[in-house]
Amino acid sequence: MRPLGEFERAVLLAVIRLGDRAYGVSIREELEKRLARAVSFGAVYTTLDRLEEKGLVSSSRGEPTAARGGRAKKFFHVEAAGRARLEHARRASNAIWAITPLREPR
C-alpha cells in the first residue's frame, strides 16, 4: 500500500472539512487558502479521480445550475477507507516527528 502523498492528504482533509459542500470550486479554494499557493482544477480532479479509483472517496452529481452553464456540480465524500488512511498517515508522521530533535528557531 503506497502512502498518501502530501497533496492527496490535503485534498482528503479539505473534502472532510467542507462536508456536503465539497466540490471542485470549494475544494480548490480551501486548498489554496490552507496551502497558500495556487492550485489548478486539473490537479484537484486528477487527485480526486485517483483517490476514487482507490475507493478512498466517492462522488455524486448535484443539480445543473445556470452559474455553471447548465452543468452539474460533482460532490465528493471521504469514505471510511480514506479516513483510515489519513489516520495512518498522521500516526506515521507523528512517530517520525517524535524522534526528530528539531528545535524551534530562536
Added chain:
Amino acid sequence: MRERLLKLVLSEEIIGDLRESGRPATREVLIALAPAIAFGMLGGAALIAISIVCRQGAYVLYVYGAIAIGMLFLSRFTARLTLFMLATIIFYVRLALGPHAGSLSFLGHAWRLGLMLVIGSVLSSLPLRRAKLRAG
C-alpha cells in the same frame, strides 16, 4: 464556440468550475496540455536523433512505438493527438529543412502531414488507457 474548444481539452466539471468561479481558462488548458507538449517535444527530438544516428529509416518506427506508448498515459483525445503531431511536425520540419530534403510541392507536404494526422487521430481514438498523469 469558446466552450466547444475548451471541451476538446478540459472535462465538463472543470469547464463548469471555471465558469462558476470566473477564473481564466488559459492556465488550466496549458496544464492539461503540458504533458503532451513535453512528451511531443521529447519525441520529436528522439526522432531527429535516431534519424541522424541510424541510417536505416525503419528505426524511426521504434521511436513512434515509444510515442504510441506515451499516448496511452494521456486520457484525452486532444492531448494524445497533440503529442503525436508535435513530435511528427518537429521531425518533419527537420527533414524538410535538412541537407537531403527534396523539392516537394505544397500538396506533397500537405498529403504527407495529412496522412500523419489521420494515423495520429486513429491512434489517439483507441480506447486504451495506461495511467493518468498528475495534470493530464
